Amino acid sequence: MEQEPCKYAEATSHKEEKLADDEERDPESNSLHQPLLKRNRTLSSSPLAMVGAKLRHPSVNDLGGCRYLIGFIYFTGVNFLLTMVATVMCVCFAPTAAGPGIPEIKAYLNGVDTPNMFGATTLFVKIVGSIGAVSAGLDLGKEGPLVHIGCCIASLLGQGGPENHRVKWRWLRPFNNDRDLRDLITCGASSGVCAAFRAPVGGVLFALEEVATWWRSALLWRTFFSTAIVVVVLRAFMEYCKSGNCGLFGGGGLIMFDVSDVTVSYHAGDIIPVAVIGVIGGVLGSLYNYLLHKVLRLYNLINEKGKIHKIILSLIVSLFTSACLYGLPFLASCTPCDPSLTDSICPTSGRMGNFKQFNCPKGYYNDLATLLLTTNDDAVRNIFSTNTPMEFHIFSLIIFFGLYCILGLFTFGIAVPSGLFLPIILMGSAYGRMLGIAMGPYTNIDQGLYAVLGAASLMAGSMRMTVSLCVIFLELTNNLLLLPITMLVLLIAKTVGDCFNPSIYEIILDLKGLPFLDANPEPWMRNITVGELVDVKPAVVTLRGVEKVSRIVEVLHNTPHNGFPVVDDGLIPHMGLPDGATELLGLLLRAHLVLVLKKKWFLKERRRTEEWEVREKFAWVDMAERWGKTEEVAVTNEEMEMYVDLHPLINTTPYTVAESMSVAKALVLFRQVALRHMLVLPKYQAAGVSPVVGILTRQDLRAHNILSAFPHLERSKGSKKRH
Amino acid sequence: MEQEPCKYAEATSHKEEKLADDEERDPESNSLHQPLLKRNRTLSSSPLAMVGAKLRHPSVNDLGGCRYLIGFIYFTGVNFLLTMVATVMCVCFAPTAAGPGIPEIKAYLNGVDTPNMFGATTLFVKIVGSIGAVSAGLDLGKEGPLVHIGCCIASLLGQGGPENHRVKWRWLRPFNNDRDLRDLITCGASSGVCAAFRAPVGGVLFALEEVATWWRSALLWRTFFSTAIVVVVLRAFMEYCKSGNCGLFGGGGLIMFDVSDVTVSYHAGDIIPVAVIGVIGGVLGSLYNYLLHKVLRLYNLINEKGKIHKIILSLIVSLFTSACLYGLPFLASCTPCDPSLTDSICPTSGRMGNFKQFNCPKGYYNDLATLLLTTNDDAVRNIFSTNTPMEFHIFSLIIFFGLYCILGLFTFGIAVPSGLFLPIILMGSAYGRMLGIAMGPYTNIDQGLYAVLGAASLMAGSMRMTVSLCVIFLELTNNLLLLPITMLVLLIAKTVGDCFNPSIYEIILDLKGLPFLDANPEPWMRNITVGELVDVKPAVVTLRGVEKVSRIVEVLHNTPHNGFPVVDDGLIPHMGLPDGATELLGLLLRAHLVLVLKKKWFLKERRRTEEWEVREKFAWVDMAERWGKTEEVAVTNEEMEMYVDLHPLINTTPYTVAESMSVAKALVLFRQVALRHMLVLPKYQAAGVSPVVGILTRQDLRAHNILSAFPHLERSKGSKKRH
Structure with missing residues (x-):
């Protein structure tokens, strides 16, 4: 029907011809005497109107037979071009x-x-x-x-x-x-x-x-x-x-x-x-x-x-x-x-x-x-007409x-x-x-x-x-x-x-494939703890409060992580704690590590920076920068042996969970407080143990990652989603 | 004006008298010939209509002079009674x-x-x-x-x-x-x-x-x-x-x-x-x-x-x-x-x-x-009339x-x-x-x-x-x-x-004086950590996984707290941890402790209960009960020397924060995840240290409690609230 041959259209029924004749005699019908193109110009009259306006079709009603085909070609052609x-x-x-x-x-x-x-x-x-x-x-x-x-x-x-x-x-x-x-x-x-x-x-x-x-x-x-x-x-x-x-x-x-x-x-x-x-x-x-x-x-x-x-x-x-x-x-x-x-x-x-x-x-x-x-x-307006x-x-x-x-x-x-x-x-x-x-x-x-x-x-x-x-x-x-x-x-x-x-x-x-974090944890998430989850991953990569440059470069090159826990072994005497105590200093973002290397805030010896040094060096603009790339960094061999005091850059109050927390509850926390990283702390207290067991990111908490690590949970995945 | 004497009303102006006369002559006015009380009966016609319907005033327009006063007395009297x-x-x-x-x-x-x-x-x-x-x-x-x-x-x-x-x-x-x-x-x-x-x-x-x-x-x-x-x-x-x-x-x-x-x-x-x-x-x-x-x-x-x-x-x-x-x-x-x-x-x-x-x-x-x-x-409808x-x-x-x-x-x-x-x-x-x-x-x-x-x-x-x-x-x-x-x-x-x-x-x-938890932390909350907050309070009261009855009774009588951390000193060998390690088992609600005493789930010796014992004893209805009172409990001297295995009652995955967390961030967590208790974990790892530093409840996080402990912060309280 769409590609109706011209001949067929000309051989149209008597009734249709009559209708066309009627219109030709009608003085109000502005048809046939004007060229098609001219009428099509209304198209370009207003770009504003075009948002939401479908192309005006050539006024097909005043075209008989073969002219319908011409109208069709114009209509289709303009639509095709657009x-x-x-x-x-x-x-x-x-x-x-x-x-x-x-x-x-x-x-x-x-x-x-x-x-x-x-x-x-x-x-x-x-x-x-x-x-x-x-x-x-x-x-x-x-x-x-x-x-x-x-x-x-x-x-x-x-x-x-x-x-x-x-x-x-x-x-x-x-x-x-x-x-x-x-x-x-x-x-x-x-x-x-x-x-x-x-x-x-x-x-x-x-x-x-x-x-x-x-x-x-x-x-x-x-x-x-x-x-x-x-x-x-x-x-x-x-x-x-x-x-x-x-x-x-x-x-x-x-x-x-x-x-x-x-x-x-x-x-x-x-x-x-x-x-x-x-x-x-x-x-x-x-x-x-x-x-x-x-x-x-x-x-x-x-x-x-x-x-x-x-x-x-x-x-x-x-x-x-x-x-x-x-x-x-x-x-x-x-x-x-x-x-x-x-x-x-x-x-x-x-x-x-x-x-x-x-x-x-x-x-x-x-x-x-x-x-x-x-x-x-x-069309909607017409179909809604009451x-x-x-x-x-x-x-x-x-x-x-x-x-x-x-x-x-x-x-x-x-x-x-x-x-x-x-x-x-x-x-x-x-x-x-x-x-x-x-x-x-x-x-x-x-x-x-x-x-x-x-x-x-x-x-x-x-x-x-x-x-x-x-x-x-x-x-x-x-x-x-x-x-x-x-x-x-x-x-x-x-x-x-x-x-x-x-x-x-x-x-x-x-x-x-967007890793969307759903509001409702899946039922099987209740059955594993974050401790089990971080256990199956490679061991967590931690940094020290004052770290060697070579170690930072190594960490940046070898891991794709975006955040690193910073941990100090008990070298600092504090509050009467026994020797061998370790301390969780906080979380450091990858972008800030890259920033340190870029700006070359290096120290010759292993020491803390003074406050005036910090105030001199840092500007909020640098800290807001989140997209530093490792490739832009060049560090000489001499610099590799130097130290960096990471303390001023650490987020000292990261959100943490104990390792006995279920994944479902961790997920709720993640979503409700809008987190990117969450540190997992041990539920045991003992000398010489790292104060952080692992680190969780959004990706870890998504279903298929977890399921690949815990294949025995796969069965229950098919169970109906709660609403 | 309200208590206009009858005499004054009778001596009303010529115009008003004329108006009253006009109405008396009006056949449509249903006044005076009906007793007031009868008309007032419409009041009790429909209780449904009364929600939202102010009392109908006696049709004062058809009362002249002293009758206004009678109307007023009726009107005021009925309103007074209601x-x-x-x-x-x-x-x-x-x-x-x-x-x-x-x-x-x-x-x-x-x-x-x-x-x-x-x-x-x-x-x-x-x-x-x-x-x-x-x-x-x-x-x-x-x-x-x-x-x-x-x-x-x-x-x-x-x-x-x-x-x-x-x-x-x-x-x-x-x-x-x-x-x-x-x-x-x-x-x-x-x-x-x-x-x-x-x-x-x-x-x-x-x-x-x-x-x-x-x-x-x-x-x-x-x-x-x-x-x-x-x-x-x-x-x-x-x-x-x-x-x-x-x-x-x-x-x-x-x-x-x-x-x-x-x-x-x-x-x-x-x-x-x-x-x-x-x-x-x-x-x-x-x-x-x-x-x-x-x-x-x-x-x-x-x-x-x-x-x-x-x-x-x-x-x-x-x-x-x-x-x-x-x-x-x-x-x-x-x-x-x-x-x-x-x-x-x-x-x-x-x-x-x-x-x-x-x-x-x-x-x-x-x-x-x-x-x-x-x-x-x-009245609103009338004043809105267009x-x-x-x-x-x-x-x-x-x-x-x-x-x-x-x-x-x-x-x-x-x-x-x-x-x-x-x-x-x-x-x-x-x-x-x-x-x-x-x-x-x-x-x-x-x-x-x-x-x-x-x-x-x-x-x-x-x-x-x-x-x-x-x-x-x-x-x-x-x-x-x-x-x-x-x-x-x-x-x-x-x-x-x-x-x-x-x-x-x-x-x-x-x-x-309702302790409402606001969405926005006050600015000064950023300046103290939860560690400092729990430091000024009396030391945290902890229980053991298998606890003596006398200790439970003592704790219930001496503290008003609604939740207690349960901690085990390293008696259980686990995952190669050194001796002297301590473990955080979780959080126990006061109501559940009372429940234990009420139901007398006591053990003769210090041991863990088997799973079948647990299944026999507990019903969800008991666990949902949150309002047990200590006064209802009676424990004999003999029972005082017995033990209770608290493990089945513990919430093993409480939300926790590290002690370095600022109060402001803890408040956000509290409100977002709708918490009642939050455990504070140490950021240090050392032998013989308790795995829980303190416990925070809603009341702790409210302004005046904190301010009474930290008077130096009071100054900044007057600062403008953020919106």
Whole structure:
């Protein structure tokens, strides 16, 4: 059907010819007499409008026969080019810009840094690539990318600029630590959601429920502040753009999918359809997660073959999408406009609006074209439209649902910036509306509201969020009376979904192999102690308070560890302790050892430095530097024999556990206090024993590391995860 | 004015007499011909409606002269009686039921258990007392008490009933631990807010932002579940009560103070009035906190004198309130009804509704009576009313604001169940509406919306919440377009308020002397280590793995500690350790020691018990028991010489810190992992040294304990608190 030959189109049925004739005679139809290209120029009118605006299709409704083919070629061609720009940029310049970025952000806030995730290049590619991908009409959203964009901006602001051109202003210094950078990035994420859905409170809650691992009340208030600023700026732009000089930007005002005009009336009996929506949404959501997992694994295999394969994959998806979007509306029949609806133009061939004319005569509209040949945002708006019970045929909705299920599965993994929210909302709303039509005789709830509930249920079934989704939907639809039903649907869908598999972000995290530290320890972690865990590893490498340079160089070269315990054997008389006593001085970071070698703070003899020496040498800027590389260090043979006093550099109060602690409890401590290193102390007291038994890092506490050391525990791994 | 003599009333002006005559002639006025008492019977019609319904005043508008005095006596008398019932119940049966209960709940979730806080008596007194106090027309809300009621119910459900009549069903057992009880009580708090404001998401966020100390994502979803159920049940009751057979219950539907009918239009210039509202709200809020603190300290002095003083104080406040509510409306002039308002009856003498007639002729209303002689909920609804720019005179608003400032300060501390939300909303809305009238010429924003913003700003200025208040106001008013402005107002008011003093709940916590563990360590805590802290205390009391009964009895009698480290001197050969090595076995709770003595698990000789012996003896029910008392134990002289194997009872994996850890970091660990005891390990390794240096509990980590031991640190305590 998509590649309909020109001849066939010319030999179209008498009826269609007549329709075309009708239009040609219609003085209002601005068709045929203007060249196609001129009309296509509206495309480039406003770059702002392009974020979120799918490419305007050539007004196919005024083309008969062969002209449909020309329209198809233009449509597909432009979409193809836009996809190519997006995917080539992603593949060649910033591979981390592909996908939504939310799992990586989640991992970052959990303590796992993905390289090049928040750089300036990534930011640029993400912005341009997202505009390209969304404009190309692909089935993906701008929400995930906007969250990532927000985080990139936050990270760049916090660091004072891109990696190699950092500004080192004094007022930026307080941000130059891990904790504040994490806070800033959380604020960026919430601002992104706020900008995407115009949902300030939803943004805060999304950051809290889905993204952040550590949460403090100060952070709640900071994210709230940032989303307040975002929404004020948004509101100001909308005020400025009221006259329509910013394209589609600001369409829908602050509320994107307003369904507040419908009176919500429901009774006890409506609990049943609501429960049905929830259950089906949960099942569909987890099914979607399952299938997407399989598709992503397949795509991983393809993508591993090289850059060119990635690009070809994207382009094939683009071609398929364009063909379906353009071709499928021909399957739908034309529906007469309902004259009682006065608030919307019917039919329309404009860029926005409900009731698209497409190939239909005047006074008729093509319901499938109304959903397919428009921006994704507008498609949602149309499908949510209330008080229009006869607008969409169940047949068109089935086609739409099927198409978007396929597209949703096969589009997400390609190498362009892509969000998951909108595809799931599109699928869910179609399913909800179908259910609404089926339930029609038994319920009072409007079909548009069914569509909203369907979207909510599928989101909850796939992403497993509750409060944040609830607020986001409230802020999207502005219908407070729907809230009790939405809450029920979300709860049911999440519960049902949790029976089958984890949330989509957890699946992606797992696929990417990011060592995410989960909140709940696995049951088998209770059965081994940290003492047993550090026993199977190579013995811990310790340093002394005043150490020889050669030993430091040796340690840096031979171990990849990022932290070293510093221990003194009882040379210092102290508090009447017997001879042979040993003392734990603290923890030293690798970066600081490298710093010592770089700055050459060497001493000729084995002695402690005085305080004035320390004050002279150290500046906070050096200490904040965490990324020193061993390769940059050159030490002469003479220097090798010198000493370094490590005392001023030691973190004297590291968190510690006794060796009898279970791994599960250590994990809780690790996550709750946001640690990187944890020292294991012996539970025995004896002379000549090292005061530190071992050192644990995040990597040690992850499941597969432990399981490889304790194969007998593997059996119990399959046991069900607690929630 | 309140105690206006009968004579004066009879000698009222010609105009007033004429008005009364007018009404007597009016066939619709159902006055005078019915006895007063009969009309008062509506009071007892529905207990449900009484929660939240202030006492209906006798229809004073149809009484001339001396009859006003009779009305006043009835009004004051009934209010007096209701207050008496509430306060006598509180004072005599459950003193913990007085006040809002929210600070105590906050403390409980932080780890501080107030005795008798969640018992069955407290629950009963709180319900009945709250109905009495609110019905008596006192300036207090039902929100705080509802939160407390929710928590009481949650606690009783979790424990399986009241203290002495617990059901020990098997399915209740999983709830019988501290953590799940805490979760349940958090759910109860959120349900309370949800029921009070019909704001499910607001309830979840309130529990998160204000009440809870420890938060897990599972908890988010549990609180969400409970508020969803609350809102569904509420909705069902409203459906059932639609016909009006439940009194005032359900008035306003799911949205209590709906202002969605007004078009919100604002421009860049409106930022200034919004900022002004926020700044003044912040200043007023912190001033309110300051003055309330002073009043509460004064009340504490009065209340300490005995029960009778408490009761008299409440009754004086009740008399004063009734006199003001009844007398002040006479100061206001009558305003003609606006005929263009078709959606509300004007004037009305019904129990609900805007535009109260009171002493005015037909076609006129008394604006101050509209605010004062109605339920507190209705007063807020009236003052929020939109599109009625001329409804309230600035003079009436000033009287109202002044009155409620005084009442708000002097009502809160009396011995009845009382909430803080509604008094602050009343004050704030009056101030906002006044500001709206003053700003009228310069702004497009409706006066009703100004009232909403004023209420929000005062709440933020006093309670310092952001996201939860924002959502609660959204759910109260159903005006999503107002959200950006509300956010700005909240942020500004909170920031301004934070400059002056802590939030009202923190002030109350401090007044009550509850040892609340703050999230942010004080700066001076960085300067001392836990080693120094345990040094100044009496030496740590340790037990051995197999201990003599006499030693256990001695320890229990001589120390009040709740946990004891168990240490073994190196009698057990282990892992090639040298002789004289000591081993830390773990931590033993006092309750378990008492349990051992009670159950008499004694051994004749010093030996370890076998596993089958352990399995025979222990049941989880015994272990969950935390409140064993030493007095219940009787040990014979013969038993004193026997031994106990403590090994099966030891918590072998207590959290530990090295003695070099700073108190600040220990505090973070304490709070983050929700600890009660923390063992301090030595950083030295030597023979014959105890493997545990000391033990820290919550009490040790609180400011004044430490400060009394380290007086030199006192100086820095005055330094500003970080936020």
